[in-house]
Every structure is written in structure tokens, then in C-alpha cells.
Amino acid sequence: xxxxxxxxxxxxxxxxxxxxxxxxxxxxxxxxxxxxxxxxxxxxxxxxxxxxxxxxxxxxxxxxxxxxxxxxxxxxxxxxxxxxxxxxxxxxxxxxxxxxxxxxxxxxxxxxxxxxxxxxxxxxxxxxxxxxxxxxxxxxxxxxxxxxxxxxxxxxxxxxxxxxxxxxxxxxxxxxxxxxxxxxxxxxxxxxxxxxxxxxxxxxxxxxxxxxxxxxxxxxxxxxxxxxxxxxxxxxxxxxxxxxxxxxxxxxxxxxxxxxxxxxxxxxxxxxxxxxxx
Amino acid sequence: xxxxxxxxxxxxxxxxxxxxxxxxxxxxxxxxxxxxxxxxxxxxxxxxxxxxxxxxxxxxxxxxxxxxxxxxxxxxxxxxxxxxxxxxxxxxxxxxxxxxxxxxxxxxxxxxxxxxxxxxxxxxxxxxxxxxxxxxxxxxxxxxxxxxxxxxxxxxxxxxxxxxxxxxxxxxxxxxxxxxxxxxxxxxxxxxxxxxxxxxxxxxxxxxxxxxxxxxxxxxxxxxxxxxxxxxxxxxxxxxxxxxxxxxxxxxxxxxxxxxxxxxxxxxxxxxxxxxxxxxxxxxxxxxxxxxxxxxxxxxxxxxxxxxxxxxx
Numbered sequence: 001x002x003x004x005x006x007x008x009x010x011x012x013x014x015x016x017x018x019x020x021x022x023x024x025x026x027x028x029x030x031x032x033x034x035x036x037x038x039x040x041x042x043x044x045x046x047x048x049x050x051x052x053x054x055x056x057x058x059x060x061x062x063x064x065x066x067x068x069x070x071x072x073x074x075x076x077x078x079x080x081x082x083x084x085x086x087x088x089x090x091x092x093x094x095x096x097x098x099x100x101x102x103x104x105x106x107x108x109x110x111x112x113x114x115x116x117x118x119x120x121x122x123x124x125x126x127x128x129x130x131x132x133x134x135x136x137x138x139x140x141x142x143x144x145x146x147x148x149x150x151x152x153x154x155x156x157x158x159x160x161x162x163x164x165x166x167x168x169x170x171x172x173x174x175x176x177x178x179x180x181x182x183x184x185x186x187x188x189x190x191x192x193x194x195x196x197x198x199x200x201x202x203x204x205x206x207x208x209x210x211x212x213x214x215x216x217x218x219x220x221x222x223x224x225x226x227x228x229x230x231x232x233x234x235x236x237x238x239x240x241x242x243x244x245x246x247x248x249x250x251x252x253x254x255x256x257x258x259x260x261x262x263x264x265x266x267x268x269x270x271x272x273x274x275x276x277x278x
Numbered sequence: 279x280x281x282x283x284x285x286x287x288x289x290x291x292x293x294x295x296x297x298x299x300x301x302x303x304x305x306x307x308x309x310x311x312x313x314x315x316x317x318x319x320x321x322x323x324x325x326x327x328x329x330x331x332x333x334x335x336x337x338x339x340x341x342x343x344x345x346x347x348x349x350x351x352x353x354x355x356x357x358x359x360x361x362x363x364x365x366x367x368x369x370x371x372x373x374x375x376x377x378x379x380x381x382x383x384x385x386x387x388x389x390x391x392x393x394x395x396x397x398x399x400x401x402x403x404x405x406x407x408x409x410x411x412x413x414x415x416x417x418x419x420x421x422x423x424x425x426x427x428x429x430x431x432x433x434x435x436x437x438x439x440x441x442x443x444x445x446x447x448x449x450x451x452x453x454x455x456x457x458x459x460x461x462x463x464x465x466x467x468x469x470x471x472x473x474x475x476x477x478x479x480x481x482x483x484x485x486x487x488x489x490x491x492x493x494x495x496x497x498x499x500x501x502x503x504x505x506x507x508x509x510x511x512x513x514x515x516x517x518x519x520x521x522x523x524x525x526x527x528x529x530x531x532x533x534x535x536x537x538x539x540x541x542x543x544x545x546x547x548x549x550x551x552x553x554x555x556x557x558x559x560x561x562x563x564x565x566x567x568x569x570x571x572x573x574x575x576x577x578x579x580x581x582x583x584x585x586x587x588x589x590x591x
Binding site for chain 2: 008012013015016019020022023024025026027029030032033041042044045046048088089091092094095099100101102103110113114115116117118119120121122123124125126128129144145147148149151155179180181184205208209211212216226227230231234242245246249252253256257259260
């Protein structure tokens with residue numbers, strides 16, 4: 001199939017090079033800015049690669065803004081959201097896969113609706129509801145919202161994983177007298193591990209990256225998640241402040257980048273697994 | 279038992295024997311397993327959504343003791359007279375169309391390249407996934423640095439290439455702010471579209487391509503007659519969803535411009551957010567949300583019709 005002419009090959013590499021530049025140069029600039037001294041940042045003609053590499057910006061970011069605090073906050077919120085999402089989704093996904101009930105169809109409709117509804121319709125009532133429940137400006141409120149809004153996708157993903165597990169395994173277990181819950185815990189759950197990882201990763205990263213819900217539902221500076229802190233950071237933008245801003249942004253990316261690097265193949269595999277099936 | 283020996287049921291019907299029906303067709307076990315997930319969903323998703331739609335027909339305001347009255351279509355009459363509303367929808371549609379279309383072509387090109395045996399493919403593949411892992415707020419900040427009038431790399435490059443003769447303030451200039459923001463939207467949305475298109479391309483059987491090449495079909499003909507028909511369903515689904523997501527987008531533009539300069543990049547959701555949480559007009563903001571639903575519904579209907587047409591051959 002690849003009897004390409006030299007011209008075609010050259011064109012392909014040229015196109016690939018363009019993509020590489022487009023994809024990489026903002027990242028490159030973020031790193032470069034994070035490593036520059038204030039003097040170098042103030043130059044009229046910006047240097048591409050810092051003449052003098054400094055890590056002061058990271059120190060400044062950690063000193064002046066509650067970055068560490070908001071990283072810990074975000075880890076807590078994203079971690080708990082991820083765990084709760086998975087724990088609630090596994091049994092529900094099992095029911096969706098194994099029962100022919102209206103529930104599966106309703107869930108599918110809801111998955112679609114939750115993807116296409118403008119957030120404003122949800123976020124005003126959520127704000128009012130959490131206020132009335134006394135959960136406004138608390139982690140419990142924020143986590144509840146994150147769990148519910150990453151569950152559609154988690155359910156959809158996990159359901160397709162359950163469907164790959166041969167039903168004979170369950171029949172054997174129930175023949176041996178195991179209850180549904182027992183079967184689920186000791187037969188299905190272990191086989192679901194890849195799906196659980198993918199769904200959990202998805203829930204973690206969406207909570208880690210989320211901004212709009214946090215913006216509306218959290219006010220206390222001590223409870224702020226990372227996205228909120230970073231946006232506050234933008235305000236006063238003298239040129240010298242760009243270094244710490246870039247440094248803080250890099251730090252904010254690291255956790256989800258690590259998760260993605262580790263799980264990259266599984267995540268795309270999981271997404272595609274679901275996509276191909278439905 | 280003896281009947282199934284002669285005529286075994288098709289494998290697809292391996293679902294368990296019908297249980298005694300109760301709520302939603304679930305037995306007690308099924309209900310027990312589903313309820314822990316159902317309750318929070320009803321409280322924090324279904325109920326708010328319904329109440330949000332209802333609020334769009336009321337005069338709800340911020341303030342703990344404000345009375346809420348049903349006002350029917352009054353909000354919508356006011357919306358039609360509100361030039362900010364029309365502006366935000368015009369900008370929202372320009373943004374959503376541009377980002378979706380540019381993103382589609384950029385991703386298709388990249389997916390076609392990634393589907394071939396090229397050197398450095400791994401690098402492009404990794405880089406193409408990175409925006410996915412970045413919080414939208416960080417993507418916004420990063421591009422603010424790129425677009426920065428003095429310390430930004432874009433002005434520096436364009437000056438060196440003599441494309442511009444003085445620094446441009448990309449995000450504060452009336453004429454270029456929207457295009458500048460659209461470029462960021464494309465960059466941020468490419469990973470997902472690329473991954474889905476790549477999966478579509480990889481599902482096209484190699485033999486088809488080889489047969490077509492043997493028959494003397496050129497690259498373009500092979501794309502049109504072999505690749506395109508195979509990936510078209512994925513493309514229609516993906517672009518419809520992309521369009522809806524983009525029409526609903528908030529964080530990226532909020533961080534980049536907050537809707538400025540002078541409302542030039544105020545997407546519908548930014549407008550609704552300001553109405554609700556800056557001015558406290560909950561009812562009006564929800565009405566705006568309902569109006570957005572109408573636009574989205576048009577696209578969903580378009581998509582469903584496409585599906586039906588395909589299903590009918």
C-alpha cells in the first residue's frame with residue numbers, strides 16, 4: 001500500500017512538521033516563560049530559550065499564592081469523586097448490562113441529555129439546592145456534583161466492559177449458591193479492573209480540570225481548587241508576574257499529565273472499546 | 279430443554295431468563311444494585327435540570343427571600359429585545375461553527391498522517407493527546423502567554439517574518455480577538471476528535487484499500503470511495519457532538535478574555551453566567567439556557583435524521 005513517491009513522502013513529512021509545531025509551540029512557550037528571570041521577561045525582544053535558567057518562579061508561585069494548599073484541596077476533591085463515582089457505577093453498570101429493563105434506556109437518554117444541556121440550566125438550581133441543603137461552599141456539595149456529572153460516561157464505559165464478561169461465569173457462581181452481590185463482588189469486579197481504571201481515571205481528571213462548577217459553588221479561599229486559584233492569579237499581570245503564573249500552571253498540569261501518561265493506552269482503549277460497541 | 283437442543287437460541291439472547299417484573303423491569307437484586315447510583319443522579323442532575331427549565335419561565339432573582347412568580351413567556355420577549363442576547367448567539371454560532379469545522383479538518387489530516395508509517399509519529403501522537411490532559415484554565419493561561427503583546431512568542435515570530443510591523447494585542451483587539459480565541463478552541467479540542475477519527479480509520483479494512491489500489495485508484499479516489507464511506511457515521515456523530523460542546527463552552531474563553539473586548543467574545547454561556555451570578559437574574563439566565571436548548575435541538579434533529587437516512591440505506 002505504501003508505494004509513495006518521494007514527493008508525496010516529503011509532503012507528508014512537511015504536514016507532520018506543521019502539526020508538530022502547532023501542537024508543541026504553546027507548550028514550549030509555557031515552559032520557556034516559567035524558566036525565565038524577571039529581567040529576561042521584560043525584554044522588548046523576547047528570547048526563545050532562556051539565557052539564564054531559573055527556578056525562582058516556582059518558588060515565587062509557591063510562596064505568594066496558596067498553590068500547595070489548592071493542590072492538596074484538588075487532590076482530595078478529585079480523589080474522593082473518583083472513588084465514589086467508581087463505587088456507585090460498578091453495580092449500576094452491571095444492572096444496565098445484564099437486565100433488559102427500562103433503566104438502561106433511561107440511563108442512555110440521560111447520558112445524552114447530560115452531554116448536550118447548557119450548564120447554566122443545571123448550575124443555577126444546583127447552587128440554590130446546595131444552599132438550601134447547607135452544602136454550598138463545602139467539599140461534600142462539590143464532590144456530589146462531580147460524581148453525578150462524571151457518572152454518565154463512567155456508566156457507559158463500564159457497561160461495555162461488563163458486556164465482554166461471559167455470562168456463563170455468573171451462572172456458574174449462582175449455581176454454586178452465591179448471591180447477586182457476592183457474584184458481583186467476587187466474579188465480575190475483578191474482571192472489570194481495566195474498565196474501572198479507565199472510568200476512575202476519567203472521573204479523576206474531569207474533577208481535577210473542572211472550573212465552572214467550582215467557580216459557582218466554592219467561595220471560601222481556603223477551599224479553592226487549583227483552577228480557581230490560577231484564575232485569581234491572572235488578575236495582576238505585570239510582565240514580571242508572568243514567570244510565576246507559568247510556573248504555577250505547569251505544576252497544575254503535572255498530576256493529570258502523569259495520570260494520562262500512565263493510562264494513555266488504557267484510556268484510549270476504553271474510549272474506543274465503548275465507541276465501537278454502541 | 280429438548281426443544282433447545284434442536285434449535286439453540288441465538289447467542290445474542292443470552293440475557294437471563296425474564297425475572298418477575300417490578301419497578302422499571304428490575305427485580306429486588308437489580309434495584310438494590312442500581313439505587314445507590316440512581317438517588318444522587320435524581321437529586322443532583324435530573325431535578326436541577328427540570329427546575330432549571332422551569333426557572334426560565336419565572337422571574338427568579340438572587341436574594342434569599344425573593345418571591346418567584348411564573349411569568350410565562352415574558353423572559354423570552356425580553357430576550358428578543360436584548361441586543362446582547364443576539365450578539366452572544368451570533369458570536370456563539372460563529373465560534374461553534376468555526377471551531378468545529380477547523381477542528382474536524384485539522385484532526386482528519388492529523389489522523390490520516392498518524393495512520394501511516396511515518397517517523398516521529400509517536401511524538402505527534404503523544405503531543406496530540408497532551409491538550410486532553412491539561413485543565414482548560416491552564417490552556418487559557420498558556421495561550422495568554424503566547425498572545426501576550428510584549429512578552430508573547432507570536433508577535434515575536436510574526437515581527438521576525440515581517441508579517442506584522444508592530445506588536446498586536448491579540449486578545450484585546452476588536453477585530454482579532456474572536457479569531458484568536460477560535461484558534462485556541464481548535465488546539466484544545468483536537469485530541470478527542472483525532473482519537474475518534476483515528477479509530478474510525480483503523481477500522482477500515484486494509485484489503486479494501488489494497489484492492490482499490492490494484493484497480494488503479496489514486497489517493498484521492500481511495501479516500502473518497504473507500505475511507506470516507508467507512509468513517510462517515512463516526513464523522514457525523516463526532517461533529518454534531520463537537521458543535522454542541524463548543525456552543526456550550528465556557529472555561530476556555532472565560533480565562534482568555536472574560537468575554538471581552540467589549541463583548542466581542544461573549545459566548546452565550548458567558549452571557550448567561552454574568553446574568554445569573556453577577557446581576558442575580560436567575561430567571562432570565564435560565565431562559566437564555568432554554569433558548570440555547572432550542573439551537574442545540576435543531577442540531578440533534580439534524581443528526582437523528584442523518585442516522586435514520588443511513589439506516590434506511
